[in-house]
Amino acid sequence: MKQQNKLKILNDPIYGFISIPSEEIFKIVEHPYFQRLRRITQMGLSYLVYPGAHHTRFHHALGCLHLMQKSVQVLRSKSVDISDQEEDALYKAILLHDIGHGPFSHALEYQIINKVTHEQLSCHFMNHLNNEFNGSLTLAIQIFKGEYHRPFMLELISSQLDMDRLDYLKRDSFYTGVAEGNINSQRLITMLNVVDDQLVVEEKGLYSVENFLSGRRLMYWQVYLHxxxxxxxxxxxxxxxxxxxxxxxxxxxxxxxxxxxxxxxxxxxxxxxxxxxxxxxxxxxxxxxxxxxxxxxxxxxxxxxxxxxxxxxxxxxxxxxxxxxxxxxxxxxxxxxxxxxxxxxxxxxxxxxxxxxVNVAYAKAQPIKILDKKGKLIELIKAGKEDSFKALLKEVRKYYxxxxxxxx
Incomplete structure (x- = not known):
């Protein structure tokens, strides 16, 4: 027996009310593939260390959707051209980016299914849903796989400053009680812009990025690599x-x-x-x-x-x-x-x-670009003059x- 529930607003402990932007996206959320994420723990066995860390991939995916909505609003306010079709695709891609995770998330990756990543499994799920939803996920899949001609859209989903990281740091901080991960995601999103279809951060957001990267490094030592x-x-x-x-x-x-x-x-x-x-x-x-x-x-x-x-x-x-x-x-x-x-x-x-x-705060191979007041793009470490920025590049290895x- 299937009941059709038209609820479009969810109450999230991190952001407050999260709205589902369309009827079709709501149907995707209702799909058994997506509902399964309610039964996949976001942080594996971390609840054995932090008793509150029982939140799920379902929570995280909806949080990412919320942040993507905020990002689209900010970028459009800065005259970045994002069509209705691209907006819809961004929402679907970020909502489904983790749908391929298996039991206990990263803890059992490659253990149950050999040589297949959760990203590859996410693609399989998205392709199947695309058939079910009459091809309406085609653009979302292109963006997710990096095949779309506007790179910033993939960067919003997967980069060193994506909606995935902005949500999981803040969410994991909340549920573990580790304050270092409580980043100001709204401030970071407000500082985003697009130049030549690349995602950039305006110069006034430079120290917000540093705080974000430093917070992520601390979260790895205190939580993810506990x-x-x-x-x-x-x-x-x-x-x-x-x-x-x-x-x-x-x-x-x-x-x-x-x-x-x-x-x-x-x-x-x-x-x-x-x-x-x-x-x-x-x-x-x-x-x-x-x-x-x-x-x-x-x-x-x-x-x-x-x-x-x-x-x-x-x-x-x-x-x-x-x-x-x-x-x-x-x-x-x-x-x-x-x-x-x-x-x-x-x-x-x-x-x-x-x-x-191994823990490293910033990977220079995937640079974050800072947009200075003159309109010039500068790589993060060069834009930050203080030694604290160079320290972000340091790789720390601990043996156990x-x-x-x-x-x-």
Missing amino acids: KTGIGAEHLLQSVIKRIKELIDNGIKVELPKHLDYFINNSDPDFDTRTNDLEKFASLDDSDILATLKLGKDHKDFVLSELCTMILNRQLLKIKFSNKQVAPEKVQKHLDKLMQTYDLTEHEASYFVFSGFV CCYPKLQD
Whole structure:
């Protein structure tokens, strides 16, 4: 039974009222593909660190739509020519830019579907919706894929100063309670302009951009690259890896129906088999949570322990270092775990591992252009004379070692 609800205004905790700009966009929001985003956590397992971080891709997509509406209004007020068709396409492209995310977002990217990015899956979903909506998403898809002749439209969707980043920083800051990400997105949008179909920032917005980039860098250290979150995501990835290994060895693992399909089918075809896309559209966080609850009772010690650790938040110890972790240090933790639980080295490696994370505030390869008062375009770092701007280019790399807390 389908009810047609004509609600066009939503109440968002970040921006207040968000309006849906057209009947067709409202129908896209109502579509099961989009409603699925209500069941995809925006920040993976970060709620194990920040209890409030249970917001979803659904929240984020609508927030991005709201900011895109504000951007179109600002740019038109500055005499930037944006047709009604382009406006509609921008709204559809930003609304659907994350529709291809799988369960727990980035935490399981490439784990369930090999070698297929969430952006590619978003394209598959958009193509399918385009057929359903009689070709009305064609321009949106061209913009999303960077095939449209006006580059600034893609930059509004995907760049170092896009609506995606402007929303997720502010939204993630709100739900985690980490104040550093509470950027002034409205101020940044007000400073946007377009020159030769390139997105630029007016000179008076220079320090707002610096604050935005600095805030993003801090959010990465405090939230996205939080050591406990990194350890939890490793555990979740290890669950999928162990399940695949057990199945390859002929050991039965009980899984939800659609997850079972992709675990046992490493080469899905989203181009020619529409059914594969439908199956992926049925996957969400609840499938993974069900898998963890089933897995904790499995006879395999490794799978059972991994699932129990996540469900009960009995997470790994993780230490950051400025130097690469010595192999003998990792081996020491492996040996002790092998001895304690009578595990093989391979089994112990699910609980002991090392790696590194990288954080850089500004990528010069995708420059932000500043429009000075004389109408000249200057790259951000050259426009900002202070040393703080040059510091944005610095890449910081931290190494880590993960191991069970009992080893301490």
